[in-house]
Amino acid sequence: MAKKFYIATDHAGYALKAFVKDVVTTLGHEIVDLGPDSADRVDYPDYARKCAEAVLADEGSFGILICGTGIGISIAANKIQGIRAALCHDHYTAKLTRLHNDANILCFGERVVGKGVIIDMIEAFAETEFEGGRHAGRVAKIEAGCSFGSNLG
Ligand code: RB5
Numbered sequence: 134m135a136k137k138f139y140i141a142t143d144h145a146g147y148a149l150k151a152f153v154k155d156v157v158t159t160l161g162h163e164i165v166d167l168g169p170d171s172a173d174r175v176d177y178p179d180y181a182r183k184c185a186e187a188v189l190a191d192e193g194s195f196g197i198l199i200c201g202t203g204i205g206i207s208i209a210a211n212k213i214q215g216i217r218a219a220l221c222h223d224h225y226t227a228k229l230t231r232l233h234n235d236a237n238i239l240c241f242g243e244r245v246v247g248k249g250v251i252i253d254m255i256e257a258f259a260e261t262e263f264e265g266g267r268h269a270g271r272v273a274k275i276e277a278g279c280s281f282g283s284n285l286g
Contacts, residue, residue: 136259137194141167141184143177143206146199146243149251153197156255164197181209185216188237195258196238203242210238217275222246227254231261233268234275 138157142150147169157164167183169175177200184196196218200206203220210218218238219230222245230236239258241251263272274280 135161135163137163137165137191138197138259139165139167139184139187139191139194140197140199141180142169142199142243143180143201144169144172144174145201146206147172149199149243152248153199153251153255156252157197157259160256160259162259177206178209181206181218182213184238185210185213185218189213189215194237197255198238198240199243200240201242201244203240203245207238207240210240215276217272221254221258223250224253224257228257228261231258232264233271235263235268235272 140150140153150166154164154166165187167187168180181198184198188194188196198206198210198218207218207220210216216238217234217236218240219234219236220240221227221230227239239254241254
């Protein structure tokens, strides 16, 4: 099924943005570019917020965030309630974060992963549905601020 993605980067992820947009549309999905529009220096929390707010406002949509390492932009996005931004490195992590964490934003680092891996990650992230079941309670705990209690399985 076709998915809708919002994408944003900082200056250290900007050079990859055109390639990633092309990958997403070639795979049959929609992509909305939230900037930046140049490689000028910007602060990644500002773009993490833009993307997070767009994803939260558009039910069923996903986000892609890129910075140099993927670390700063994922930390920033995860400060926003309702966002589960996953810093991924390969097909396995991109698939498992959809299956188990119901991640709604895929993050990676321009200085870390190559183009072949990026294609694999986007494909896996877009095509994998949340498994629910025992993982649903854990995701609910994340959304509740990581409250304690047993949820084994
Ligand atoms: C920018 O130089 C760099 O710090 C940023 O893109 C990111 O890697 C931070 O986590």
